[in-house]
Amino acid sequence: MFKAFNYCKGNGRAFCAGGDVVAVVQSVTEGRFKLYYAACEELWSTTSSSNWTMGAEYFRNEYTLNYIIATYSKPQVSILDGIVMGGGAGVSVHGRFRIATEKTVFAMPETSLGLFPDVGASYFLSRLPGYFGEYVGLTGTRLDGTEMLASGLATHFVSSTNLKKLEESLSKVETSDPFAICACIDQFSKAVSLKATSSYNRMDVIDKCFSKETVEAIIVSLEKEAESVHDEWIMSTILSMKKASPISLKITLRSIREARRQGVDKCLINDYRLCCHILRQEASKDFFEGCRAILVDKDKNPKWEPSRLDQVDDKVVDRYFVEVRDANWEDLKLPARHSLAAKYVSRM
Structure with missing residues (x-):
């Protein structure tokens, strides 16, 4: 149906709530979470290459896909309804066109799970x-479609009632020219206003506080x-x-x-290193504790270690950003994309 460009939309009330979260939710609803979580603990609780690297392979595939989307020659249109x-x-966000609606709910809630965006x-x-971006990433706040559009996370806003007509119109576009695709979407997009309570209306406070050099300084501010x-x-x-x-x-x-100061390729390589260190539980088990508290027992009372910001050693944080010291570990190697990655910078 869409040959000239990639077209992505969700099936149901979500575009995509996240690969890991979906798997966990399915396990909970089917009453098999304890078995699932026990399997995860057994899989990732040691640093042997036969265990933690199996989890790392999932992230390797995911980040490679993210990079391909970000540098793909054909434009991608995502309907974030x-x-x-x-x-x-x-x-979705790595693609060229991101269409929000009045039903859109965006968030990167990873810090509440002991992970990171x-x-x-x-x-x-x-x-x-x-x-x-610091505000969104550190707090895990939820944004609606108008906030996505205002911040640039979305490129267009289209009412849900017009999505079917938009899809029909896009199906007739036979070129991968982004200007032609954009012109088609523009026919159905509309200007929208932020709610009075929108966090985007607080940019003065956000810039003042979240520009500080450390997390501690941000909170103090x-x-x-x-x-x-x-x-x-x-x-x-x-x-x-x-x-x-x-x-x-x-x-x-x-x-x-x-x-x-980095391109999308370097960012994904850093993400992979961070995830591998987290799966190895070298300095903290917060990711597993966060899953227990938020997704398993649902007591919403995780016991973080370290429990306070002033207990986090900066040298420990440094170690998360370097290559893993394991003979069986290999850094993320992204496919050659014929310099297309450089063009991605202009999409945001």
Whole structure:
């Protein structure tokens, strides 16, 4: 149906809630989560190459796909009519056209799970206006379609009721020329206004606070803002960060800051190294504890180790960003894309 370009849409109420989350949810609804989680613990709890590398292979394939999408010669059109989280962002935001609707819910909630916004998210988060990317990545806040459009995460906004007509029109486009595809989408897109309560309307506070050099300084800055005026948005922002894994927050901030000087390929390579270190549980088991607290037992009371930001050693954070010391480990090697990666920079 769509030969000249790639076309992606969800099946149901979500575009994609993320590969890992979907697998977990299915296990929960089928009553097999304890077996699933026990298998994960057995698979990843040691550093032997026959165990943790099996999990790493999943991320290797996922990040390779993200890179291919980001550098593919044919434009990709993604209809984000519903939930777009985690891995769902990886298979859509890296494409050229991202169409949001009034039903869109976007988030990168990984810090609350003891992980970090991966799938090359550091690349597109670091290129959002001001320090909005740091805010989105550190807090895991949810954005609606209008906020995605305003920040640049989405390229168009189309009402859900017009999606069928849009799809029919796109099916008649027989060229991969992005200008022709854009012109087709423009016929159905519309200008939308942010809600009065939108976090994007708080860019003055976001830029002031989230521009600080450390996570600790960001929180202190937010707390100072809260002292001068009672603001539920500021208080919820502080609370979301204090609930997150301290080491995940530090990894996330560094990842986004470094991504400002990197291409999408380097960002994905860094993501792979980070994931491998996390799966090896070299410095922290927060990812597994986060899964237990949020997705398994659902007590929403993870016991992070270290439990405080001032207990996170910067040298430990440094180790997450270097190659894994294991004879059987291999760094992420992305396919040659004939310099197309350089063109991706202009898509955001």
